[in-house]
Structure formats: structure tokens, C-alpha cells
Amino acid sequence: MNQQFKVMLPAWGKAIGLLCLIIMFAAVLWLVWTGNLSIRYTADHEGVIPIWHSWLPAFLGILLIRLIPYKSQNHTSFQQMKRHHLVVQSIVLLMSGVLFTASLITIDPQGLHFELYYLVFKLTTLFCIPLIFLLIYSKTTGAQQEIILAKPGSRRHVIGPLIIIVVWGYLKFYSPIAQPEGAIEATDLTELLLLAFIGFIINSVLEEFFYRVWLQTRLEALLGRWPAILLVSMLWSIWHVAIQGSGQWDIDVATVIANHGVTGLFLGYLWARYRKVWVIILIHGLMNASPHFLLQILFHWAGRAG
Numbered sequence: 338m339n340q341q342f343k344v345m346l347p348a349w350g351k352a353i354g355l356l357c358l359i360i361m362f363a364a365v366l367w368l369v370w371t372g373n374l375s376i377r378y379t380a381d382h383e384g385v386i387p388i389w390h391s392w393l394p395a396f397l398g399i400l401l402i403r404l405i406p407y408k409s410q411n412h413t414s415f416q417q418m419k420r421h422h423l424v425v426q427s428i429v430l431l432m433s434g435v436l437f438t439a440s441l442i443t444i445d446p447q448g449l450h451f452e453l454y455y456l457v458f459k460l461t462t463l464f465c466i467p468l469i470f471l472l473i474y475s476k477t478t479g480a481q482q483e484i485i486l487a488k489p490g491s492r493r494h495v496i497g498p499l500i501i502i503v504v505w506g507y508l509k510f511y512s513p514i515a516q517p518e519g520a521i522e523a524t525d526l527t528e529l530l531l532l533a534f535i536g537f538i539i540n541s542v543l544e545e546f547f548y549r550v551w552l553q554t555r556l557e558a559l560l561g562r563w564p565a566i567l568l569v570s571m572l573w574s575i576w577h578v579a580i581q582g583s584g585q586w587d588i589d590v591a592t593v594i595a596n597h598g599v600t601g602l603f604l605g606y607l608w609a610r611y612r613k614v615w616v617i618i619l620i621h622g623l624m625n626a627s628p629h630f631l632l633q634i635l636f637h638w639a640g641r642a643g
Contacts (some may be wrong), residue, residue, distance in 0.1 A: 438576040438579075537626065565605070602618075
């Protein structure tokens with residue numbers, strides 16, 4: 338998709354994009370320098386994989402997004418909004434994301450109290466505050482809020498993302514570089530399904546709406562597509578220190594930037610290109626609950642039913 342609107346703050350966009358790129362490269366170089374090229378890839382266990390096993394699906398996904406034929410169209414109406422309205426909205430959303438990150442990394446990430454704190458503060462900072470603010474701001478200022486999505490009748494907007502999902506999913510879960518999968522613990526099926534559903538809503542749906550649909554879309558009009566993708570990827574990656582950190586802050590920060598930051602580039606570009614919410618939510622959901630995990634739930638249910 339060729340960018341068809343005038344970026345409001347191009348100089349700021351270039352500076353922010355360059356800074357984010359430098360930070361990402363610095364994170365990778367620090368991991369190389371310290372010999373930490375095997376990274377923890379999930380909060381569920383302590384298993385590690387070579388970092389390039391995480392990169393390959395994301396980078397190939399970005400390449401496919403770029404190469405698959407696609408008819409460009411104007412995806413956002415935010416460029417028609419007054420600049421100061423867009424700046425205010427973007428800053429408030431950014432501060433909500435920063436507040437969420439800061440709230441997690443300042444408490445002990447252990448036990449039930451952390452899980453409850455995580456749930457409440459995530460809903461507060463990534464959903465309640467942004468939604469209430471945007472509704473009130475729109476009503477009091479008349480600022481436009483519309484996000485133009487891809488036309489539902491366009492086959493290309495369905496076939497393209499499906500190809501990307503299949504290729505990415507194969508590399509991520511079934512190829513020789515696929516991440517190892519653990520077995521689920523025997524538990525009540527209803528409880529298991531409930532936890533999987535809550536996790537899907539709280540992690541996949543909520544995060545994609547906040548970071549990509551709300552924040553990135555506005556930043557694209559304000560800073561440009563790739564500066565927006567880079568900045569949002571950095572913000573999205575950093576909070577994972579709270580749930581995947583080992584206590585070595587330099588290594589932990591570098592790891593989540595080099596791992597989740599790169600994945601964020603893939604998700605962000607996919608959103609910028611297609612504006613298909615279900616696509617980024619599905620991919621995010623599979624990252625949190627892999628096909629192997631879902632099949633284990635199915636077999637567990639079949640065994641109970643038999």
C-alpha cells in the first residue's frame with residue numbers, strides 16, 4: 338500500500354523511527370556481545386530457543402506482506418483531523434501504554450496478587466482509560482474517530498492474509514525451527530476453556546485493539562507508517578519484561594525488544610497493509626495458544642467425553 342496521505346509531523350516521524358531502529362539494533366548487538374542468543378519465548382515456562390527461530394517467521398511474514406499483490410487504498414481518515422486533536426489523542430494513548438508497562442515492572446511478578454493486578458490494570462490502562470477518553474474527546478471536540486477498514490467484499494484482502502497466516506503458522510509451529518511445546522496439565526475442562534477464552538480476550542483482542550487499531554493507526558497519520566509501527570512495537574515489547582524477565586534488566590530488556598519487537602513489526606505491517614482486525618487478533622491468539630495447545634484441549638475433551 339502506498340501511503341496516500343500527507344504525514345503531519347514527518348520530521349518527528351523520521352527521528353522517532355531512526356531512534357527505534359537504533360534501539361532495536363543495540364538490543365540485538367547487546368545480546369550477541371553478552372552471548373545470550375537463546376531467548377525465553379513464553380511466560381508459561383523457562384524454555385528457550387535460538388533468537389533467529391523467532392525472527393524468521395516474522396521477517397518472512399513481512400516479506401510476504403510486501404510481495405503479495407495488493408491494490409492500495411486510503412486506510413485512515415485521521416489525516417483529515419486537525420493536527421492538535423490527533424496529537425492529544427496520540428499522547429494520551431501513549432501515556433496509557435507507558436503507564437501499563439510501568440505498573441507491571443514495579444511490582445513482584447509472582448503469585449495470584451500479580452495475576453489479579455495484571456488483569457485489573459490491563460483493563461484499566463489499555464481499555465477503560467482510552468475508551469472513555471476517546472468518547473469524551475470526540476463528543477466535546479467533534480474530532481473524527483473513524484478508521485476505514487478494507488472493503489469486506491475484496492477477495493484479495495482475504496486471500497493475502499490467509500497465505501501469510503499459513504506460511505507464518507507453519508514456520509512458527511510445524512517447521513524444523515518451530516518452538517517446543519509443552520503438555521497441558523490435567524485439569525477441569527471447563528476451567529481450561531474458560532482460562533483460554535479469558536486469555537484470548539485480555540491478551541490477543543485487547544492488545545491488538547489498543548496497540549495497533551487505536552494507537553498505531555493514529556501514529557501512522559501523525560508520524561508515518563513505519564515510524565508508527567516501530568514506536569508501537571517498542572512500546573508493546575517492553576511490558577513483556579514483567580512476565581518473562583529473569584532479573585537481569587539489561588538482558589531482559591534487550592531480549593523482549595529483539596524478540597517481541599520484531600514480532601510487533603510483523604503485526605504492525607500486517608495491520609497497516611490490510612486493516613483486517615481478525616487477522617492480527619488470530620495471529621496474536623495463536624502465539625499465546627498454539628495449535629498444539631488447542632489440539633491438546635480438544636483431545637482432553639474427547640477423552641473426557643469417551
